[in-house]
Amino acid sequence: MRDLTVRYDAATAVDGVSLDVGPGELVALIGPNGAGKSTLVNALCGLLRPASGTIAVRGDLALVPEGRHLFPSLTVDDNLRLGAWRRKDRDTAHIYALLPELVVLRDRPAGRLSGGEQQMVALGRALMARPDLLVIDEMSLGLAPKIVDGLAAHLRERNAADGLAVLLIEQNARLALQLCARAYVLEAGRVVAAGPSEQLRNDASVAAAYLGLEA
Ligand SMILES: Nc1ncnc2c1ncn2[C@@H]1O[C@H](COP(=O)(O)OP(=O)(O)O)[C@@H](O)[C@H]1O
Numbered sequence: 001m002r003d004l005t006v007r008y009d010a011a012t013a014v015d016g017v018s019l020d021v022g023p024g025e026l027v028a029l030i031g032p033n034g035a036g037k038s039t040l041v042n043a044l045c046g047l048l049r050p051a052s053g054t055i056a057v058r059g060d061l062a063l064v065p066e067g068r069h070l071f072p073s074l075t076v077d078d079n080l081r082l083g084a085w086r087r088k089d090r091d092t093a094h095i096y097a098l099l100p101e102l103v104v105l106r107d108r109p110a111g112r113l114s115g116g117e118q119q120m121v122a123l124g125r126a127l128m129a130r131p132d133l134l135v136i137d138e139m140s141l142g143l144a145p146k147i148v149d150g151l152a153a154h155l156r157e158r159n160a161a162d163g164l165a166v167l168l169i170e171q172n173a174r175l176a177l178q179l180c181a182r183a184y185v186l187e188a189g190r191v192v193a194a195g196p197s198e199q200l201r202n203d204a205s206v207a208a209a210y211l212g213l214e215a
Pocket residue numbers: 008011013031032033034035036037038039040
């Protein structure tokens with residue numbers, strides 16, 4: 001995206017942001033609550049119309065939305081299949097191979113799963129579209145560390161095996177900078193820092209604000 005600006009009426013939520021994710025890249029987007037991260041990805045996915053700027057997506061994109069948005073009365077398997085609504089191939093076997101924890105839950109209504117299980121279904125549903133770019137809005141929110149580690153491992157695996165590109169919004173900056181080679185820091189709708197994760201980890205102001213280290 002180039003110079004993207006998104007407004008809610010008079011309030012500017014994203015203010016002239018430029019951002020790239022290359023093929024097969026893992027890129028993190030970090031920043032405090034209200035920084036405009038969800039607004040940015042919702043515009044990227046075509047859910048919000050930008051006030052100005054350009055967005056170009058080459059390939060297929062799938063979103064894991066903040067708050068998961070599963071269909072609670074439908075089973076896990078049906079929720080997964082809905083992820084492939086644009087495709088002929090709705091076989092869910094590859095998702096159960098990737099997320100074996102879901103096998104025993106496949107016939108359970110999604111509304112009767114734990115938060116972590118729901119997040120796995122939301123991730124599986126997005127992967128059902130076999131996207132080139134997966135956008136995940138708040139991967140670890142409310143999840144136990146063990147589940148988060150599992151999800152991160154799945155992403156690494158898909159990235160290494162199929163070249164899946166990921167734009168990861170993550171509250172846990174430590175995890176985000178570990179998983180992704182590159183990151184953007186968004187504050188009040190603007191990119192205030194960007195670059196290789198290694199470099200951001202060593203940036204005193206980023207470390208102080210997001211890694212809980214003294215500046
Ligand atoms: N639907 C909306 N209508 C009006 N303002 C909104 C709406 N959604 C978000 N905002 C505002 O836009 C700003 C960015 O929000 P958001 O993109 O959700 O941030 P983040 O995902 O980084 O927490 C905040 O000030 C928020 O209050």
